[in-house]
Amino acid sequence: MEMKKRINLELRNRAPEEVTQLVLDNCHCVNGEIEGLNDTFKKLEFLSMVNVELSSLAKLPNLNKLRKLELSNNRISGGLEVLAEKCPNLTHLNLSGNKIKDVSALEALMEMKMMKRKMKLVQLKDMRKRRRKKRRMRMKMKQAQNWEREKRKWASHT
Numbered sequence: 017m018e019m020k021k022r023i024n025l026e027l028r029n030r031a032p033e034e035v036t037q038l039v040l041d042n043c044h045c046v047n048g049e050i051e052g053l054n055d056t057f058k059k060l061e062f063l064s065m066v067n068v069e070l071s072s073l074a075k076l077p078n079l080n081k082l083r084k085l086e087l088s089n090n091r092i093s094g095g096l097e098v099l100a101e102k103c104p105n106l107t108h109l110n111l112s113g114n115k116i117k118d119v120s121a122l123e124a125l126m127e128m129k130m131m132k133r134k135m136k137l138v139q140l141k142d143m144r145k146r147r148r149k150k151r152r153m154r155m156k157m158k159q160a161q162n163w164e165r166e167k168r169k170w171a172s173h174t
Contacts, residue, residue, distance in 0.1 A: 019045045032057045041065070041068070057077070065086065073095050078102050085103065088111065088112045090114050092116065093116055
């Protein structure tokens with residue numbers, strides 16, 4: 017289901033100005049961008065867009081009252097500076113399962129006042145998992161090299 021249709025379903029005959037929570041998980045966004053969400057959601061405090069194939073936050077509307085934003089399992093790799101201007105009261109942010117490869121993509125968040133004072137949670141489990149996986153691979157490579165070296169020693173002694 018497309019994001020615009022999902023938003024209309026989630027409204028349940030309410031005006032966008034009245035909505036405080038909006039869950040758009042597992043819907044499809046066209047071209048990896050937010051669509052159908054606009055500045056009329058003035059009271060929105062919780063927004064979840066988990067697994068919606070989102071790659072850009074460029075079309076995120078001004079959501080001044082937004083406190084919690086769930087963006088896990090998407091394709092976001094950068095452009096997080098938009099959050100500073102569009103969501104000034106954000107206190108919880110979940111970015112796990114995205115394409116963020118290094119901490120430099122998060123620099124915009126680190127510089128934001130909200131990050132220094134209010135931000136309680138930024139989940140980056142996948143980055144940690146990738147680091148652990150790389151570390152394990154390096155250890156396995158070293159073990160294999162050591163094993164080969166030992167085999168050569170034993171072969172030369174016989």
